[in-house]
Structures are given as structure tokens and as C-alpha cells.
Amino acid sequence: MIRRVLGPCLPKVNGFFAALALAGCSAFSPEVPEEIQQANPDNLPKSTITNFDEALVCMDDLMVIHEVPSLYLASQGIENLTSDRSISTGGKEMLITALAKMSTRSKAVRFVSYGVDIRDILDLQAAHPDKADFRAPDLFIRGGVTQVNKNLWSGQRGSGASLVFDDGQLTDGGTFFILKGEEDLTGSYSLNSGYGTVTVDMSVGHIANLQIIPGIASSNTLALKHQEGTAITADLTIGDFGFSYSFTDTESLDFNTVFRSLIQVGTIEIIGKLHNVPYWRCLANAGSVSTRSAALRERFNELGTAEDRSALYRFVQTALRDAQYYLGEVNGSFDLPTRTALQTYQQRHGLLATGLIDFETFRLMNLFTPSRDVPYIPWWDADLRQAPRTPAAATNGKKG
Structure with missing residues (x-):
């Protein structure tokens, strides 16, 4: 008897509980990635x-x-x-x-x-x-x-779609028409990002x-992709019941x-x-560390897995001696003085001071070479000839 009475209303009742369930799922506090x-x-x-x-x-x-x-x-x-x-x-x-x-x-x-x-x-x-x-x-x-432009560029891309299950019925309400029984689903998705610059003199x-010393100055501009976000919205209508869902995820970086x-x-x-020292040796690769690291890892694997590792040891000894961490001979032997000097080098550069030749140590010795203009291990000579003398990020700096 009850089922016969409520029969016509069951779709709406089920839609109501479905909307409640969806609302409950979206009520959790957002979690930081x-x-x-x-x-x-x-x-x-x-x-x-x-x-x-x-x-x-x-x-x-x-x-x-x-x-x-x-x-x-x-x-x-x-x-x-x-x-x-x-x-x-x-x-x-x-x-x-x-x-x-x-x-x-x-x-x-x-x-x-x-x-x-x-x-x-x-x-x-x-x-x-x-x-x-x-x-x-x-x-x-x-x-x-001296200059800040946080809105050098900003962009947003998105799309949306809708799906109608039931157009419903339009009834005359006297003063205005009433739409009943409509069932549809709409949704949208958008991405946004921002790009800005800062200049320091x-x-x-x-x-x-x-008196200011002529020629001893610096003027550099650096850019930052300071904002990146995602937004999702969805709306579900089932008869007289409706449900809305929204999700935003935005990450902002500090200028x-x-x-x-x-x-x-x-x-x-x-x-x-x-x-009056060649400071550009320390800046030449600072803005492109990540791109050079991949190619350098291949070279490190070649030297590190070779049966005779004396070439790798001679490279490390030469780099350490040039920077005055190591005072011994370059003999291709990974002896105690070499390991001790390597530990000091690693500690100074904020690495785990194990005294072992790992990739991070190898990478630093080749990317930042204060005693020479070329790397110790020639793994990107062709690229080196085209590389700028100042970091890619410092667009206005000039070598004096």
C-alpha cells in the first residue's frame, strides 16, 4: 500500500538521497598535496x-x-x-x-x-x-x-559540457511558466597560471x-611562474532537487x-x-642546472661502472686540488687523503659527507668550476660553446 502511494515519488526521493550522498563526499577538508x-x-x-x-x-x-x-x-x-x-x-x-x-x-x-x-x-x-x-x-x-611586474602574463584555459536527461515539462503558472521534472548535468574545468618579474639594482x-664606483654595479631581472591553479565545477539537477560541487587547487610562489x-x-x-676574479665561472650554469644534470648523469654512469675507475679518481683529485681542498698528487688512487678532502668538499657544499663519489658530488664539480672555464669531464662541449657567460635567469647582468 505504502509503495503504491509513494511510487510516483520514488525517483525524486532516490535523487534526494543521491544528492545528500554526493554532498557528504565533498564535505571533507582539502588536504595539502x-x-x-x-x-x-x-x-x-x-x-x-x-x-x-x-x-x-x-x-x-x-x-x-x-x-x-x-x-x-x-x-x-x-x-x-x-x-x-x-x-x-x-x-x-x-x-x-x-x-x-x-x-x-x-x-x-x-x-x-x-x-x-x-x-x-x-x-x-x-x-x-x-x-x-x-x-x-x-x-x-x-x-x-626597482621594478616589479607580477602581471607580466596571465592565462586561463577551460572547457565545459552539459548533458540533459529529461527536458521536463513547462506548465503555465499564471503569471509565469514553471519548468518541472528537469534532469540534467553540467560541468566545467579550467586551468590558470601567472608569470611575473622582479628587478634588483x-x-x-x-x-x-x-662616491659610487663606476662599473661596479649589477642590474638583473628574474621571472617567476608564481601562480598555478585548477578549478572544477559540477551541477546536477534531478527534478526539484539540485546538487553543486566545486573544487579549486591553487599554488602560489613567493616573489x-x-x-x-x-x-x-x-x-x-x-x-x-x-x-677582479672570473666570477662568471660560478654563474654560467646556475640557471640551467636541471637541464645539464640529465646529460651529466650518463657520463657519470659510464665512468662509475668502468672496470678501471682511475680516470674518475683523477678527475676528483684534480677538482679538489684546484679548489685547494686536496694537496696531494693526482695519481688516480682513491686513498685516505682523497676521501678526507672529498668529505670536506661535500660538507662545504651541503651534501652528505660520506667521502664517496656520488652523482651530486660529481655534478657540482662539473657544473661549478671556479678554476677553469670548461668542465673537467667534457660531456657537453658543443653546448658549452653556445652557453651564455651569465645565468639565463639574470637577463640584464653583464660581465665587467
């Missing part, structure tokens, strides 16, 4: 690394090789000079970190931390109670973010007369990472010019 959690853990501090950290260590080795004297520097800061307030005010701290990383072994740069007014440093030196030990800086670095001047990278590149250029 695993790869994002691994790159940005919430339970453990993580070192801030850019594509140019390895170039900073390369510069340190380069200045060890050339035995450069120490430069005493100060800075008023690397400020954000644009109207974009999302750029960090911590440029000076980023500069200090970059200088520290590139002078660990060489001691080629000594940063004198002082206030914002460079002119007061000389007054402080005269009045300092321990002025015999106080060393006023000789030079100062100044600069800032830096220069150097003398503390004594506050301050670009700011830090540009400070690192500018610091390498400026210090390299001041010390």
Missing part, C-alpha cells in the same frame, strides 16, 4: 635554498684559489623601492647571508654591521672606545628592488667620500624567493668585480 608538504614541512625548520646557493660556494672556492684579501663592507640596505608592498624589507639580511656563504673559507668579505646612515661610521671610528680594534669598512653596498661606493636570488646574483657580480 604531499609534494608541497615535503617541500614546506610544518614540523621541522628548513634551510632556505635557491638555485644560486651553489654559485655562492663556488665563489668562495674561487677567491680561495686567487688568494684575495679581505674587503670590509657595510650596507644601508637593499630596499623595496616600488609600490608593491608584498616585497620583503629584509633585503639587508639576505645580503649578509649571501656574503657569509661566499666567504666561509676565503674570508674575502668582512661585513661591518651598522645603522642606516653610512656617514656616521667614520664618526663612530673616531669616538669608539676600542678604536684600535674597530675596523671601519672601506666600501658600502646599496641597492633595491645594486652598486658599490667608497665610505670615505660616499621574495626571487628577491633573494637576485641579491645573491648581484652579490656574486659585485664582489667578483671588486676582487
